[in-house]
Amino acid sequence: MVGQAGDSILIRPALACTTPRDLPREVEVLGAGRAVRALLTVAALQGSTCHFRIWCRHQSRAEFLRVHLADLPPLSVEIVMADTVLPESRRPVVLALGQRTSRRSRQKSKDALFGENLAIIAGLVPQLVGRSVIVVTNPSTRLTARLRACLLYTSR
Numbered sequence: 001m002v003g004q005a006g007d008s009i010l011i012r013p014a015l016a017c018t019t020p021r022d023l024p025r026e027v028e029v030l031g032a033g034r035a036v037r038a039l040l041t042v043a044a045l046q047g048s049t050c051h052f053r054i055w056c057r058h059q060s061r062a063e064f065l066r067v068h069l070a071d072l073p074p075l076s077v078e079i080v081m082a083d084t085v086l087p088e089s090r091r092p093v094v095l096a097l098g099q100r101t102s103r104r105s106r107q108k109s110k111d112a113l114f115g116e117n118l119a120i121i122a123g124l125v126p127q128l129v130g131r132s133v134i135v136v137t138n139p140s141t142r143l144t145a146r147l148r149a150c151l152l153y154t155s156r
Helices: 034-045 059-070 110-122 140-155
Strands: 026-030 051-056 076-081 093-095 133-135
Touching (some): 059 076, 110 140
16 A cells, blocks of 8 residues: 555555454445455445445446445445546545456466556556555556555656
């Protein structure tokens, strides 16, 4: 997670069921795949009061999310169709977009996956400066390190 003025904080969750008490009440989420569905499922089952704004690039993914949400307890979710253009805000951003790991992981190397997902995230860097960012995209460790370096460089 990257804070304001170049401060960096890496937060590792203690337990999936712990409820953070100081998180903002609104969260931007870029992506609409398995990770986002899992996030929404956990949030709904925990009775989250956060408002999630999900940014989808494809109508079919948005519809799939709506169907998934219909089977969950009530949750405040807004689905926006756009090419990952975030409004001016200080809300935290969850990056859960990009290419997924291949079913036959030997077909695609980790370096190739890193390169493809870095290219997707690289265009978002100006919109992420000064915001808290949670990376859920494969390979998240390398992407988080690169994103942190880009954000620190851009904020100076």
